[in-house]
Amino acid sequence: MTTVFSNAPDGVRRRFLQTAGAASALAAFSPLGFAQAEAERQFAPQPGTWRTFEITTKVEIAAPQGATRVWLPVPSVNTGWQQSLESSYTSNGAATLASDGHYGARMLYADFAPGTSKPFVELTSRIQTQNRAQDWSKKGAPAEYADTLAAWTQATSLIPVDGIVRDTAKKAVAGARTDVEKAQKLFDWIVQNTYREPKVRGCGEGDIAAMLETGNLGGKCADLNALFVGLCRSLGLPARDVYGLRVAPSAFGYKELGGIPAKLQGAQHCRAEVYLAGYGWVAMDPADVAKVMRQETAQWIKDPKNPVVAPVNKVLFGGWEGNWMAFNTAHDVTLPHSTGPRLGFLMYPHAETAAGRLDPYAPDAFKYQISSKEIVA
Numbered sequence: 001m002t003t004v005f006s007n008a009p010d011g012v013r014r015r016f017l018q019t020a021g022a023a024s025a026l027a028a029f030s031p032l033g034f035a036q037a038e039a040e041r042q043f044a045p046q047p048g049t050w051r052t053f054e055i056t057t058k059v060e061i062a063a064p065q066g067a068t069r070v071w072l073p074v075p076s077v078n079t080g081w082q083q084s085l086e087s088s089y090t091s092n093g094a095a096t097l098a099s100d101g102h103y104g105a106r107m108l109y110a111d112f113a114p115g116t117s118k119p120f121v122e123l124t125s126r127i128q129t130q131n132r133a134q135d136w137s138k139k140g141a142p143a144e145y146a147d148t149l150a151a152w153t154q155a156t157s158l159i160p161v162d163g164i165v166r167d168t169a170k171k172a173v174a175g176a177r178t179d180v181e182k183a184q185k186l187f188d189w190i191v192q193n194t195y196r197e198p199k200v201r202g203c204g205e206g207d208i209a210a211m212l213e214t215g216n217l218g219g220k221c222a223d224l225n226a227l228f229v230g231l232c233r234s235l236g237l238p239a240r241d242v243y244g245l246r247v248a249p250s251a252f253g254y255k256e257l258g259g260i261p262a263k264l265q266g267a268q269h270c271r272a273e274v275y276l277a278g279y280g281w282v283a284m285d286p287a288d289v290a291k292v293m294r295q296e297t298a299q300w301i302k303d304p305k306n307p308v309v310a311p312v313n314k315v316l317f318g319g320w321e322g323n324w325m326a327f328n329t330a331h332d333v334t335l336p337h338s339t340g341p342r343l344g345f346l347m348y349p350h351a352e353t354a355a356g357r358l359d360p361y362a363p364d365a366f367k368y369q370i371s372s373k374e375i376v377a
């Protein structure tokens with residue numbers, strides 16, 4: 001059975017493009033920075049050009065036991081930098097679109113009766129995305145409702161906003177007078193005091209109190225950007241994690257800031273936003289600065305002013321490259337009909353059998369693949 005559903009807002013074409021000869025995203029890859037001197041590295045994404053991608057996730061349950069269930073995140077963000085359009089799915093189970101019920105995070109839920117032979121589900125979503133770059137010389141962004149902003153200052157199960165989190169934030173922003181200055185100091189604090197730890201599984205868990213209490217400030221994007229978000233919230237700055245997936249290589253040659261379209265399992269990436277009066281929701285990604293410092297070159301770069309890191313450090317305070325798509329901004333997600341614990345966030349495929357929940361960080365054992373294709377009109 002194949003079913004198509006749409007998440008396109010009014011005014012956006014709802015027709016699913018069927019472009020058979022779409023060019024691969026790899027064709028847009030530029031080797032800039034690999035063959036040239038470090039001093040010539042550039043990272044300057046600018047908005048204005050929308051790109052369209054189809055992202056396909058295929059799941060096969062190799063060893064079903066009893067009732068089997070699968071949950072796949074579906075793009076559910078519509079903003080000035082992303083439009084989540086149509087999706088379609090095929091499955092030999094009972095599949096339906098579901099939601100977390102609080103944050104609006106969409107997911108495809110597939111249920112397979114005991115005895116189903118070779119349970120499978122395939123989801124294809126189409127999105128449009130563009131680069132972000134904050135113009136700090138201009139204000140005038142529409143204001144958010146006060147209750148909406150208040151919701152983005154609240155604690156979650158993994159992001160407390162009091163105790164050691166608030167104490168750390170207050171020290172980090174000492175001397176800052178404006179919200180922009182506070183955000184900049186918190187961003188800089190993450191870059192200077194945390195680090196990318198490649199041995200962490202997946203994108204990390206995002207338990208920021210444990211990080212601060214133990215002094216172990218190594219992690220991945222769901223750790224480091226969650227820490228930035230928690231520090232912001234503890235000072236009353238509305239902030240949120242944005243959970244998503246890299247869908248194409250970086251156009252600026254940074255190998256760690258892109259994905260390989262044919263194999264995107266493992267390309268999940270969490271970013272962040274902070275609300276600044278007059279500017280609206282502003283892009284942030286200190287975790288990717290840490291990733292470039294640790295993994296872009298053979299040697300661990302410790303200085304954010306290094307010519308490889310400096311362009312990224314500057315741009316990711318207020319911008320990011322549009323070779324990435326967002327799924328949602330949800331925390332503390334309860335999977336519908338699940339027998340397992342709730343999730344800190346929904347960014348990976350999940351599945352359960354009678355034997356328990358499968359490991360989302362082991363795609364080869366789980367048997368899922370993710371790929372993308374850029375649609376060129």
